[in-house]
Amino acid sequence: xxxxxxxxxxxxxxxxILHALSDPVRVAIFTDIAFKDCTQNCSAFSAILGTPIxxxxxxxxxxxxxxxxxxxxxxxxxxxxxxxxxxEVDKRFPGLLNSIAQAHEIQLRQSKPKxxxxxxxx
Amino acid sequence: xxxxxxxxxxxxxxxxILHALSDPVRVAIFTDIAFKDCTQNCSAFSAILGTPIxxxxxxxxxxxxxxxxxxxxxxxxxxxxxxxxxxEVDKRFPGLLNSIAQAHEIQLRQSKPKxxxxxxxx
DNA sequence: TCCAATAGTTCATTATTTCTGAACTATTGA
DNA sequence: TCAATAGTTCAGAAATAATGAACTATTGGA
Numbered sequence: 598x599x600x601x602x603x604x605x606x607x608x609x610x611x612x613x614i615l616h617a618l619s620d621p622v623r624v625a626i627f628t629d630i631a632f633k634d635c636t637q638n639c640s641a642f643s644a645i646l647g648t649p650i651x652x653x654x655x656x657x658x659x660x661x662x663x664x665x666x667x668x669x670x671x672x673x674x675x676x677x678x679x680x681x682x683x684x685e686v687d688k689r690f691p692g693l694l695n696s697i698a699q700a701h702e703i704q705l706r707q708s709k710p711k712x713x714x715x716x717x718x719x
Numbered sequence: 720x721x722x723x724x725x726x727x728x729x730x731x732x733x734x735x736i737l738h739a740l741s742d743p744v745r746v747a748i749f750t751d752i753a754f755k756d757c758t759q760n761c762s763a764f765s766a767i768l769g770t771p772i773x774x775x776x777x778x779x780x781x782x783x784x785x786x787x788x789x790x791x792x793x794x795x796x797x798x799x800x801x802x803x804x805x806x807e808v809d810k811r812f813p814g815l816l817n818s819i820a821q822a823h824e825i826q827l828r829q830s831k832p833k834x835x836x837x838x839x840x841x
Numbered sequence: 842t843c844c845a846a847t848a849g850t851t852c853a854t855t856a857t858t859t860c861t862g863a864a865c866t867a868t869t870g871a
Numbered sequence: 872t873c874a875a876t877a878g879t880t881c882a883g884a885a886a887t888a889a890t891g892a893a894c895t896a897t898t899g900g901a
Contacts, residue, residue: 598865598866598867598878598879598880599879599880607829610826611819611822611823611826612741612742612743612746614822615737615738615740615741615819616737616738616741618737619734619737619738619741620734621734624734638877638878639877639878640876640877640878650860650861651860651861651862652861652877652878652879653860653861653862653863653878653879653880653881654859654860654861655878656878656879656880657859657860657861657879659878660879672867672868672877672878674867674868674869674877675867675868675869675875675876675877675878676868676876676877676878677877677878689825690818690821690822690825690826691818691821692814692818692821693818693819693821693822695818696812696813696814696815696817696818696819697733697737697815697818699812699813699814699815700733700736700812700815701733703811703812704732704733704812707729720849720850720851720894720895720896721850721851760848760849761848761849762847762848762849772889772890773889773890773891774848774849774850774890775849775850775851775852775889775890775891775892776888776889776890777849778849778850778851779850779888779889779890781849782850794848794849794896794897796848796896796897796898797846797847797848797849797896797897797898798847798848798849798897799848799849
């Protein structure tokens with residue numbers, strides 16, 4: 598099993614970040630990791646994301662996030678722990694991740710008025 | 720020739736924008752269009768970008784930028800004029816394009832200290 | 842009016858990337 | 872030592888992207 602690749606902060610690229618975050622599954626994963634700063638293992642996400650995603654696919658998504666410099670993965674025992682590298686990325690590209698996160702929120706708020714469908718009063 | 724697709728501002732997605740701007744050629748094109756607010760025709764870019772890029776490929780890149788909502792294309796006579804939709808995008812996702820542009824600048828500054836090679840004093 | 846030139850699009854093929862099931866590796870706990 | 876768990880890697884299938892060739896639209900002459 599080859600060692601995991603984590604780029605040095607100065608090798609993180611905008612293209613890499615934008616590409617990594619242009620996929621909705623990866624955005625969901627990354628947002629989750631970034632918000633809960635407790636580390637998240639890989640399989641937890643099959644549940645978090647609506648659709649069940651094969652673990653080989655998840656593994657690739659994590660690799661892309663990792664190699665873009667967005668997360669740091671470490672094996673702890675039998676599972677993988679992932680933490681965000683937001684602070685490092687923010688040092689290199691100030692404000693970038695924040696405005697992307699904000700934009701995603703705006704989009705979510707617009708497309709899902711779900712919550713307002715309280716309870717149909719029969 | 721089918722009509723060009725320009726999404727309404729509320730249909731512009733973060734994923735679309737990030738995907739469009741995760742390609743260096745498209746970033747170069749978009750930056751150029753956004754900075755010069757004079758409209759730029761398609762072929763001009765073969766010159767602007769270092770490498771010569773086939774026009775069919777350029778056409779696709781323009782389409783992706785257009786359908787992501789980043790530019791507006793209009794046929795004027797025999798050529799195509801492209802203008803940025805920055806202001807609209809900024810209304811929908813405040814600060815997003817700016818921080819991406821800033822990040823790209825930071826990256827450029829780091830990797831190309833070219834300009835400082837003023838003139839070799841023989 | 843018709844034709845050549847210009848600018849770009851569309852189509853079809855090839856190349857590249859992404860997805861995914863199956864097999865594999867690493868670690869733990871019994 | 873073995874079964875269970877968590878994830879990776881590989882190889883083939885599916886989806887995207889790049890590009891040459893043929894096409895469309897417009898203009899500016901002959």
